[in-house]
Amino acid sequence: MPIRLHNTLTQQLEVFTPLHGNTVRMYTCGPTVYNFIHIGNLRTFTFQDILRRWLRYRGYALDHVMNITDVEDKIIASAARDHKTLAEYTAPYEQAFFEDCALLRLERPERVVKATDHILEMAEAVQTLKAKGCTYVSEGSTYFRIASFPEYGKLSHNNFDGIISGARVDVDEYDKADARDFVLWKARKGDEPFWHEPIGDGRPGWHIECSVMAMKYLGETLDIHAGGVDLIFPHHENEIAQSESITGKPFSRFWLHSEHLQIESQKMSKSLGNFYTLRDLFEKGFSPESIRFLLASVPYRKKLNFTFDGLKAAATAIERLRNFEDRLKTAKLPDQTAGAGAEELAARAAKAVAAFESSLDDDLNTAEALAAVFEFVRETNTTLDQDRFPEANRAGALNVLNVFDRIFDVLRPNEQVPGLRLDLLAQPESPVGLTDAEIERLIEARTAAKKARNFVRADELRAELVEKGILIEDTKDGVRWKRK
RNA sequence: GGCGCGGUAGCCAAGUGGUAAGGCAGAGGUCUGCAAAACCUUUAUUCAGCGGUUCGAAUCCGCUCCGCGCCUCCA
Numbered sequence: 001m002p003i004r005l006h007n008t009l010t011q012q013l014e015v016f017t018p019l020h021g022n023t024v025r026m027y028t029c030g031p032t033v034y035n036f037i038h039i040g041n042l043r044t045f046t047f048q049d050i051l052r053r054w055l056r057y058r059g060y061a062l063d064h065v066m067n068i069t070d071v072e073d074k075i076i077a078s079a080a081r082d083h084k085t086l087a088e089y090t091a092p093y094e095q096a097f098f099e100d101c102a103l104l105r106l107e108r109p110e111r112v113v114k115a116t117d118h119i120l121e122m123a124e125a126v127q128t129l130k131a132k133g134c135t136y137v138s139e140g141s142t143y144f145r146i147a148s149f150p151e152y153g154k155l156s157h158n159n160f161d162g163i164i165s166g167a168r169v170d171v172d173e174y175d176k177a178d179a180r181d182f183v184l185w186k187a188r189k190g191d192e193p194f195w196h197e198p199i200g201d202g203r204p205g206w207h208i209e210c211s212v213m214a215m216k217y218l219g220e221t222l223d224i225h226a227g228g229v230d231l232i233f234p235h236h237e238n239e240i241a242q243s244e245s246i247t248g249k250p251f252s253r254f255w256l257h258s259e260h261l262q263i264e265s266q267k268m269s270k271s272l273g274n275f276y277t278l279r280d281l282f283e284k285g286f287s288p289e290s291i292r293f294l295l296a297s298v299p300y301r302k303k304l305n306f307t308f309d310g311l312k313a314a315a316t317a318i319e320r321l322r323n324f325e326d327r328l329k330t331a332k333l334p335d336q337t338a339g340a341g342a343e344e345l346a347a348r349a350a351k352a353v354a355a356f357e358s359s360l361d362d363d364l365n366t367a368e369a370l371a372a373v374f375e376f377v378r379e380t381n382t383t384l385d386q387d388r389f390p391e392a393n394r395a396g397a398l399n400v401l402n403v404f405d406r407i408f409d410v411l412r413p414n415e416q417v418p419g420l421r422l423d424l425l426a427q428p429e430s431p432v433g434l435t436d437a438e439i440e441r442l443i444e445a446r447t448a449a450k451k452a453r454n455f456v457r458a459d460e461l462r463a464e465l466v467e468k469g470i471l472i473e474d475t476k477d478g479v480r481w482k483r484k
Numbered sequence: 485g486g487c488g489c490g491g492u493a494g495c496c497a498a499g500u501g502g503u504a505a506g507g508c509a510g511a512g513g514u515c516u517g518c519a520a521a522a523c524c525u526u527u528a529u530u531c532a533g534c535g536g537u538u539c540g541a542a543u544c545c546g547c548u549c550c551g552c553g554c555c556u557c558c559a
Contacts, residue, residue: 011488029559037559044559073557157487158555206557228559235558259489260559267552297507298497303490303552310496313508320507323522359498367498371506378506381523385514455517466520473521480521 001361003058005224006301008232008255009155013363016254018223023061025218026052027252029210029227029235030112032069033093034078036277037100039291039306040261040268044228046292047258047300047364049106051226053407054360064109065217067210068094070116071203076192086116086193099421100278103288104295105409111217115209122204122212123197125246126184130199134245136177140187142199146180149241155255156233182238184208207238211251215243225252229259261295261304268306281311282425289410290315296408299365317374318410324377325401325411330480331384333391342392345383349396352376353403360407373404434468443472443479 002015018024028048031037037045052062069075070090079089101108115122126142129135134148146152146160153160160180185208188194188201195203214222220243227236236255243251263274281291286308293314298304355372359365380397383389389397405411414422434442446461462472465481473480 031559041559047559156554159486229553230558233554234556258559260553262552265551294496301489302497305496307496309508313496316509317507320522327522365498367496367507368505371498374506378524385523450517453517459518462519471521474516474519475522476515482521 001358003054003361004363005254005256006363007253008257011157014254016223018060019221019253022059023063024055024223026055026062026064026224026226027210027214027218027222028064028066028109028225029231030066030068031093031097032072032075033090033097034072034075035093036096036279038268039263039276039278039281039295040228042100042104042278042291043261043295043300043304043306044258045101045106046104046295048226049104050296050300050360050364050366050407051224051256052107052109053409054364057403057406058361062110063218065111065113065214066109067213068097068112068114069206069209070094070114071193072115072206080191099424103278103414103421103424104292105288113213113217115204115213118209118213118216119195119204120197121216122208123185123195123199125208125212125242126199126204128246129184129242132245135184138176140200141183141202142185143176143181144184144238144241144245146178146182146241149245151244152180152241153237155237155240158233158237180234182207182234184242207235208242210235211239211243211246214239214251215247220247220249220251222252224254224256226256226258229257232257256300258300259303261306264307265305279424284308286311287315288414288425289318293318293408293410296366297370299363299367301363321373321377321401321404322411324381325398327381327384328394328397328401331389333389333394334387335391337388337390342390345389345393346396348376348379349393349400352400356400356403366408369404369407373400376400434470439465439470439481443481446472447479 002017004013005016006012007014031041052064055062068090071086075086075090079086082089098108126135129144130142132148134145135142136145137143183205185199185204186202188203193203194201214225225236225239232255240251260268262268263272263276266272266274268274268276278288278291282288290311291314294306294310295304297314352372352375355375356369359368359372362368376397380389401411414425442461442465446458446465449455449458449461465472469483471482473482
């Protein structure tokens with residue numbers, strides 16, 4: 001079954017295939033590094049990660065470029081306030097961004113590129129636009145004239161004919177010919193950083209960096225361009241105007257946009273005090289896997305209500321899957337079973353994988369994909385309970401989880417991921433560190449006491465273990481334990 | 485004013501014409517010396533409301549109510 005994705009350009013679900021061979025050329029708008037990224041940013045980056053993984057699962061190779069915006073008004077203002085250069089100011093946030101991504105298991109794009117490494121190309125692009133008659137200069141700054149691009153508005157489906165009453169048209173300090181014209185190259189101003197280029201002393205406008213870097217690395221027509229819904233207008237609309245004016249070709253075939261999330265049913269905003277970074281959530285004791293699971297569990301085009309109850313529910317759901325995996329790996333299984341045969345059970349696993357796949361093929365319907373997995377877990381647990389799950393089907397069942405985790409990636413706790421800052425995670429209180437051998441010895445003593453029907457002693461030993469953060473599970477296959 | 489989205493069980497949330505997925509919480513049960521953990525079962529005659537189309541609607545159409553987004557920096 002083919003992958004179908006919702007294209008903002010056409011407002012429809014379309015079958016996706018790359019333009020050239022097997023490689024998907026994808027560009028995503030990365031962070032502006034003037035602060036730590038927040039949970040809303042992470043929703044978008046998680047969506048892009050799921051998209052990456054699903055495209056690869058379906059056999060495509062990726063050439064994915066993500067930009068880092070490291071020159072921009074807020075950065076300039078903050079750097080000036082702190083008496084730092086742009087690079088001095090942005091470097092720590094850039095590093096923090098990659099740490100956050102690693103903690104959430106977000107795959108690194110094939111190329112991560114910075115705006116300040118492409119100033120020359122941007123200035124050249126502005127020159128090209130000037131030569132094509134798409135620009136004008138006002139007070140030293142160069143603007144893009146949207147009247148030169150008749151298709152302006154085709155992405156956001158805004159109609160700019162005539163006056164839009166009620167809209168707050170902000171004609172700022174610069175003298176723009178049309179309120180919607182946007183700046184390509186800002187004239188040098190005061191003490192602000194600037195570059196000396198033929199187009200003039202100054203710095204690039206925001207939108208031009210994405211057009212330039214995307215086309216430099218991926219060619220004139222991308223397969224996919226993605227970002228948050230807020231970028232549809234004006235950022236992506238402007239990217240289209242610039243890029244297509246330069247090349248005369250479609251800039252991107254697919255435009256994918258992820259919805260915003262809300263916090264406890266409210267808009268996330270600094271003034272409401274519900275503005276969370278990953279670090280904030282770690283301090284509250286939530287794990288990266290819980291956060292990733294919650295962010296991934298709601299299809300990307302739906303608003304996601306991000307709540308602390310939701311995070312707890314996500315943690316419990318992951319625990320259920322981990323328990324299931326553990327059971328599958330360690331259970332003693334019969335060679336022969338009555339009732340449902342190996343073939344039927346194999347078909348059940350195949351059906352679960354097929355349902356998982358078709359859900360994600362359908363515009364990345366992660367909620368439906370999860371349902372397929374949990375249904376399989378329940379069915380298989382039942383069969384295991386009945387001692388009717390044969391050894392021959394073990395691998396097939398584990399494969400369902402492997403397929404699931406290739407995309408969701410929440411079954412393994414964080415460990416040695418390069419660049420991973422485990423120190424940022426809230427450490428669970430483990431008052432006393434018992435070695436495995438010590439734990440085993442205490443459990444053996446308890447088992448012996450139980451056998452001797454000395455339940456007082458057995459309960460003492462159990463209490464001691466619980467106190468030290470060890471969870472005892474008496475199963476019919478013997479005692480299992482795990483650290484809490 | 486323009487464009488667009490949404491209102492499904494206590495909470496989160498699939499489903500866009502064929503008779504309500506899944507997760508969490510709750511309740512009951514299995515297991516156990518008792519527990520815990522784990523697992524199982526169960527939980528919406530109903531999909532904001534009112535009309536309409538249809539053999540049949542949560543799904544299509546109209547109206548009403550409520551919430552939200554973009555049109556301005558923003559994931």
